[in-house]
Amino acid sequence: MTPPYLPADTAEATIPIHAVTRANLSECLAGFPAETREFVEQSGFEGAAGQQCLVPGPEGLAAVLVGVNATDPSPFALGKLAQSLPARAYHLGSGFLDAATASLGWGLGAYRFRTYKTGTSERSASLKLASDVDQTAIEREVAAVALARDLVNLPANDLGPAELASTVRRAVAPFGATVSEIIGDDLIRHNFPLIHAVGHGSDRAPRLIDVGWGNPDHPRVTLVGKGVVFDTGGLDIKPDTGMLLMKKDMGGAANALALAVMIMGAGLPVRLRLLIPAVENAISGRAFRPGDIFKSRKGLTVEIGNTDAEGRLILADALALADEEAPDLLVDLATLTGAARVALGPDIPPFYTHDDAFAEELQATSFATSDPLWRMPLWKPYESGLDSKIADTNNVASGGFAGSITAALFLAKFVSAARTWVHLDIYAWTPAEKPGKPFGGEAQAIRALYRVIAKRYTQ
Ligand code: BES
Ligand code: MN
Ligand code: ZN
Secondary structure, three states: OOOOOEEEOOOOOEEEEEEEEEOHHHHOOOOOHHHHHHHHHOOOOOOOOOOOEEEEEEOEEEEEEEEEOOOOOOOOOOOHHHHOOOOOEEOOOOOOOOOOHHHHHHHHHHHOOOOOOOOOOOOOOOOOOOOOOHHHHHHHHHHHHHHHHHHOOOOOOOOHHHHHHHHHHHHHHHOOOOOEEEEEEEEHOOOOOHHHHHEEEEOOOOEEEEEOOOOOOOOOEEEEEOOOEEOOOOOOOOOOOHOOOOOHHHHHHHHHHHHHHHHHHHHOOOOOEEEEEEEEEEEOOOOOOOOEEEEEOOOEEOOOOOOOOOOOHHHHHHHHHHHHHOOOEEEEOOOOOHHHHHHHOOOOOEEEOOOOOHHHHHHHHHOOOOOOOOOOOOHHHHHHHHOOOOOOOOOOOOOOOOHHHHHHHHHHHOOOOEEEEEEOOOOEEEEEOOEEOOOOOOOOOHHHHHHHHHHOOOO
């Protein structure tokens, strides 16, 4: 694929893209020759949001007009154009309120997953960046988002726990990070019983991937990502419709890795740790069963009420490990519940934290960066739903209400020493394409989290 951006000092001739509203269309056209104005009028272009017009000139394509909404200027105004414009080079012309955001939207929208589509063109449009935008910062975000999307889009036959681990190794190698793995029955020896139990039913061995980076004297930031490469539901098997998208059940791991790459790429002054429990929730004679009881790493015994609530189990052991060194900030990302989607839909993941100041910061930043999140409560009175008659806790709550909250409350039992803990119940998928958000695997929360983390540790 052609890189989506050209540097500001490129010698290549570029075509301007002008942002236009219904109200200022005639003003914008005033600078064009009469026959051009005529053309635009006859083309039916009115400056409606999302509309576009290719403007001809004596030497071919002279300009592009794109309709934007004046009252709600989406940063993704250009997201659609990056895919639909002819494979030429462009630059931002008039009408853009925020060049950096518009340019970011271009890059996010330019993404395509073409690994399995034979015979598609490699050429695509590119945008010359203005000299006053930070190309490195924009490219860092765009590359991180593409990494997360690529990983989610990869089908499970080509992405098992081992392949996920190699991808992590490849992605963190340029930053000199250390990587270790605990694989298969070693998980029992090193006391990760829940990760082992969930992954044991698969022929592809489960593992815990542990990445370390940065100065040990800096504040400790630990990211944990749910890495279920495929979720059949286990013996509590999912119906066909529920299983169809479950290759994306490592979306938390993909996003945690992408966030880690952003943090390392920017060289933030933190001691970073990335933990990915990577398993396949499969069905076999070795699969864990409803009614099984395991003693978790933390020491709490867990009764399995449902083998389809596997994500919280592998996270429990990984969070317990993370918590042992009392990190300053502990973040977990997971495609944890269908209930989160019932509550908030696919585009706005809920997050949970006990830290009100952190929540306020993340909430505001998420809207400011068009990476929207919504705080939901760790509502303690619902915790009793997790009670088990014969173990310390069940892995699912009785009653069936507030599934995303009770999942978060289950995780909370395994975190006690971290200064700030935040859990994000993400969807990691765009079911219906929108400007800047191509169909399929999606990065969620990482652009917002990156900003909050950068601010927290560089002030
Ligand atoms: N990976 C799923 C959650 C999921 C489903 C995320 C669909 C996004 C879309 C998770 O492992 C799961 O199956 N959760 C169950 C929990 C239930 C058994 C308590 C769910 O949400 O139905
Ligand atoms: Mn499940
Ligand atoms: Zn799952």
